Structure formats: structure tokens, C-alpha cells
Amino acid sequence: MQGMLEGYLLTGRHGLITSYEAFIHIVDSMFNQHAKWLESANQVPWRGDVASLTYLLSSHVWRQDHNGFSHQDPGFLNVVVNKQAEVVRVYLPPDANTLLVTMRHAFDTQNRVNVVVAGKQPQQQWLSHEEAEAHVEAGLGVWEWAGNEPGFEATDAAASVPDVVIACAGDVPTVEAVAAAQLLRGRLPELRVRLVNVVDLMRLQDPSHHPHGLPGTAFDAIFTRESPVIFAFHGYASLVHQLAYRRTNHANLHVRGFIERGTTTTPFDMLHLNDLDRYRLALDVLHRVPGLAGRTGVAEIADEWHAARAAAREYAYEHGEDPESITGWRFTR
Template sequence: SALEQVGLYLAEVMRRSDRRRDFRIVCPDELVSNKLGAVLDVTNRAYVWPTGPNDEHLAPSGRVVEVLSEHLCEGFLEGYLKTGRHGIFPCYEAFVLIVDSMVGQYAKYLKVHREQPWRAPLSSLTFLLTSEGWRQDHNGYSHQGPGFINSLLNKKGSILRIYLPPDANTLVSTVDHCLRSTDYINLIVATKQPMPQWLSMDEAVAHCAAGASVWRWASIDGGQEPDLVLAAAGNVPTRETLAAAELLRRDLPGLRVRVVNVTDLMVLGSRKHHPHGLSDSAFADLFTADRPVVFAFHGYPSAVHQLVYDRPAPERFHVKGYIEEGTTTTPFDMLVRNGMSRYQLAIEAIRRAVLPGADGDARIRDYELRLAEHRAYITREGDDPLEISGWRWSER
């Protein structure tokens, strides 16, 4: 998984900082569960009481603070950063909201701190959110909650960064960038599950630097002005958007579709509100000036609408995301329940592109039949069919 690669990266950070001992990970009892166990090949969990023969990776010198209290982890890391040292806070996505009020106060502290010329920069407070809501095959509804994004969007843009890397290489690049940054609150959303790798490392670094880009290898517009834009932010939305683009390429080859991926969420907002915001001309280069945009988003759709509200023609953004429809179910059924499956994205694209005649209607009926067949299949088998779970991007 992408997080296993981040685990290897963080292990190297631990190794290189061993002499200075100025980097720690705070984590609410979830390090191995979050696929970051490679770190324990380099250091241990901090523990000063006597240990028994069955205890693993516990030592007074350990630089992983693992305690099942998000409040304690947040307080530990805030204090540690204020001493001039460095760290990262991996946490299950649904439970990071437990420290929302603490982060709100730290955001106020950072704002005032940055206004004082005599204050030295602090290493950024970086959250790495895992066990995201789209893959809760066992834990279910209680573990589905992307609201921390919405909470942070209300903080000062000058200190806020939100990243939704689509694959392992972009995730590693993003973590590297965030750990080098100062005086920010960084939010990174990742997944523990194996996912496709879309970009080479060089491509990932360029994509992260841009914040958002057109994925021409996935677009079906021949370099022309598209009929509509399919956009995505987040690893699961990216996969479903590409699957929808592939459906449209196969079934409606005359439809011109541009695929845009967003990894730095704040580029969507106006530069008046956030330094990462794209200019209106750069925004139009990605999303066109007037074509409909079907946007698959990791979190609540309201977050994207909040960011694009003062862009030209914001009403053309049709955002699909988490709408509080959840249970313990299959991964694809979670998407269907929230209207963000590949078939529903393709249906929305056809309707928004105003395709004339029977072609569009026939495709919609076909995709709706596929959804009905999927419902019958998971009721019978308890799992997604291989054509869904085993889907891979195919070249033209």
C-alpha cells in the first residue's frame, strides 16, 4: 500500500535523525495497523515500565509515542514542535476530530506566532490521516467521517494546507514536502489499502508542485476543448474517475472528456483566500471557462463548493462525495450508496454534457442495469465482483 512506502520513508527519517534524536511519531495505538510498522525496525515505542518476554518494540529510548488518546498525542506533538523539534501524527480519519478544538487553538497560536518577527519558525504540525471512510469493510459507519477537512477549511489560509495524494509516489512526495515545511498545519489523507500507482516519481513530484494538473494520458479530448471535465481529489475518487473515463471512452467515443486530478485541495480556492489558489486564468486552463465539471471528492461535497464559490460559473461544478450513507459493506457499495461509483459518475457526465438522442439514454440505462446487477451480486456473494475489485486501467 501507499502507507507502507511512507513507512519506509519515515524509517529513513528516524535513521538519519538518530544522532540528533529530534524526530518523533505520535500515534493513537495504530502504527502497525496504519502500515507504518517499518519504523519499528529503526526505533521502538517509548515505554519506561518493566517489560515482559512477550512485549515487542518497547524501550525507554523509543521515539514512537503510541497511546490510545488523541488528546494526549496532540498535546505531546504541539509541545515537542514548540521546542524546535519535528514530528508527525498518523491517525484514523474518523477520530482525528476528537482534537478539533485543540487544533483550532493551535491555529490561532500559529497566526500570532508568525506575526512576531522575533519568533523562530516551527516545524509544521502534520496530520497523516489513514483508515479513510471509503474502505471500512469491517468497522463500518462509525469509522466513516471526513469532516476534519471541513473544519480546517475555516482556519486562516496562510497556515493551512490540505493534500489528497492519488497514489504512493505522490503520497511520499507530499509527506517529504510537509516534513520540510514550517509554521503550517498540514493535513494529508491516505489509505491503507493497496491501490494503483498512476505516476512515476518524477511525474508525482511535478504533479504535487503544481497542486492539480490535466492527466492527458487519461483524457479523451484529443487536445481540444472538452465537452466536460471529470475531476478527482483523493485516491478512491481518482480510481473511480479514471474508471468512468474508460467507460465513456469505450461507450461514447465521440464525447470529449478531460481528466483533471487535484492533490493540493487549496488550489481550488481563490488566491484572495489562500496563497496556493490558482489564478482565474490558470483555473480555466484546467477546468475550462464554461464546461460542466463532474468532481469526485474524498470528503463532503460542501468542501469543494466552499472553495469554488467565487470562481467564474461555480454552478457548473457537480460534486460527488461522502453524504453520510454508510454501513459495514463492500468497498464498491460504499461508493454506490454515496453516488460516487464509476457508473454514477459516467451517468452524471452524460447528463451534464447534454448528449443528444438515444446514445446517451441507452448508456444511462446500461449503467443503471449494471448497478442493479451489482446490488444483487453483493447480496448473494457478500463481496464485489472481480470486474470491479480487479479493475485496472487499460491503454487505448
């Protein structure tokens, strides 16, 4: 299928290859060769443009209701980002509207390899189509409606400095990040929480390394220069550190992602096993915001959240599905 698509694109047409996320590794070497060919072809004056090769990866690591450990590997992203920056792009749309806009953009590009990761299970819709267009154009952004940052101005993120930034990339991590922010708002309403969603992963990289890299001043305005950053990531946590290691606030960046723990289980239990669930993210905030853990009542909140995540897992193991508090959760402003 990969070979057929490469040839099809060279005829001047457009195409798409879709795969289970874990099994796209079967064509790792073919991806490598196509990316290298694109890089070399761009240096040959008589070669015309060719439509980008676009991957859509679904049946991803965080939904394993009927699959299992063999189907859990988000590492194709690690392979892709090592290629030349002029060629590769990685997108993690958080909802259906953002996915539509992302795919339209991918099909409009030339001489690249685009990787889009999106699950095929029903998910919440965060953005209108117009909002999704702006979000994809920016590559990342502050979702002020999901955070709790008094006085925040969308046009000037540096105008206020939050106590903590909760960032996310990927459809399932976005749900958990928004849910964690809501937990914090409910129990610690005075805590200034900023939520940042990343759809274009290469925005994290320094602009000297990738053309999509966000300029340093803009990056610091969003992620701050000193606040703790809790990052819920779709793939392996090391990839975010690899991309963001030159950023001012990298020392305060704590990433949660896939840590090679899984089985055939419920969606929330997959998150629980890998410490990426909403309660774990909220607990990370309690532990990493300076002085917060010692405040009156915070220890009791931590105990409550530890008990809630344990109870959700026990329910899933007894009933074979997640509790209504998880499956029926919806964001409320």
C-alpha cells in the same frame, strides 16, 4: 498524542500524528488552538520558526470492510479550511508516489498545519516518482492519458475545450473518476473528456483567499469557462463549492462526495450508497453534457450502466465481496 506532538515540535524536532479519519475530531479544539497560536506567533519578531504540525489520516470513509457507520466522517477537512490561509494546507494524494512526495514537502514546511488524507489499502499506481513530483508542485493537473481529448496539449489546456471535465480529489474518488472516463471512452469515443486530478485542495480557492489558490486564468484554462464539471471528491461536496464559489464556471460544477450513507460493507457498495461510483459519475456526464442524453443510443448506454451498478451491489450482498469486474479492474489506455 496531539499535546505531546505540539511540545515535541517546539523542541525543534519534526513529528507526525496519524489517526483514523473519523476520530481525529477528538482534537478539533486542540487543532484550532495550535493553528491560532501559529498565526499569532508569526506576528512576534523574536519567535523562531517551528516545524509544521502534520496529520496523516487513514482508515478513511471509503474503506469500511470491517468498520461501520461510526467510522465514516471526512469532516475534519471542513474544520481545517476555515482557519487562516497562511497556516493551513490540505493534501489528497491519489497514489503512493504522490503520497511520498507530499509527505516530504510537508516535513519541509514550517509554521503550518498540514493535513494529508491517504488510505492504507493497496491501490493502483498512477504516476512515476518524477511525475508525482511535478504533480505535487503544480497542486493539480490534467491527466491527458486518462481522458479522451483529441489535440490536447499539456502545456496549453486552453487550446481545446472538452465536452466535459471529470475532476477528482482523493485516492478512491480518483479510481472511480478514471474508471468513469474509461467507460465513456469505450461507449462514446467521440466525447471529449478531460480528467483533472487535484492533490492540493487549496488550489481550488481564489488566490485572493489563499496563497495556494490557482490564478483565475490558469483555473479557467483547466476547468474551462463553460463545460460541465463532474467532481468526485473524498469528503463532503459542500466543501468544494465553498472553496470554488468565486470561480468562473462554478455554476456548471457538480460535486459528488460523502452524503452520510454507509455501513459495514464492501468498497464499491460504499461508493454506490453515496452515488460516487464510476457508473454514477458516467451517468452524470450523460445527463449534464448539453444534448447528449437525447442522442441515438445514449438511453441504452444509460440503462446498461444502471444495470451494471445494481448488479455489482447485488453480487456484494450475496457474496460479501465486490465482483471481479470491480476488484480486478485496471486502467487501460
